[in-house]
Amino acid sequence: MSDLKRWAARLGALFTTLTLSILVPAAAWASTNGVADALIEERRRRGGGGGIFIIGALCCVGVVVVIAVIVLLVSRGRRRK
Template sequence: MSPVVKWWSRLAAMVTGAVLTLVVPVHAWAASNGVADVAIEAAKARRRRGGFGFFGIFGGLCCLFVVAAIVLVIVLVSRNRKRK
C-alpha cells in the first residue's frame, strides 16, 4: 500500500472515531432529556430575532478552538511517533 493511502485511511479512521466519540453520547443525552424541544424553540426564536448575536459568534469561536485543539493533538502525536 502506498504511503498516501495509509495516511488517508488513518486520517479517515481518526476523524470517524472522533466524530462517533463526540456525536453519539451527545445525541443520546439530548434525545433523553427534552433538549430537542428547547432546541426547536431556540431555532424559532432565532429566526424571529435574526442575526448571529453574541452567542453565535461565541459558538463559532468555540468550534474553531476545538478544531484547532484536535489538530494540535494530532500533530503532536504524529511527531512523537516519528522520533522513536
C-alpha cells in the same frame, strides 16, 4: 523526565477519552432530538443575538484547532520512535 512525559501522555489520553465520551453522545442526541431546529426557530423569532453565534463559532474553531494540534503532536511523537 521520561516518566513525566509518559504520565502526561496517559493523562492527556484519559481526558481526551472522557471528553469525547461525553460530547459525542450529546451531539448525537442534539442532532436527533430537534434541539437545533428549536434553537434556529427561537433565533428567528427573537432576532438579534448574533454575537452569541459568533462566540459559538469561535469556540468550535478553537476546539477543532486543539484537536488538530493534538493529532499533530501525537503523529510527530510516533515518527521519532
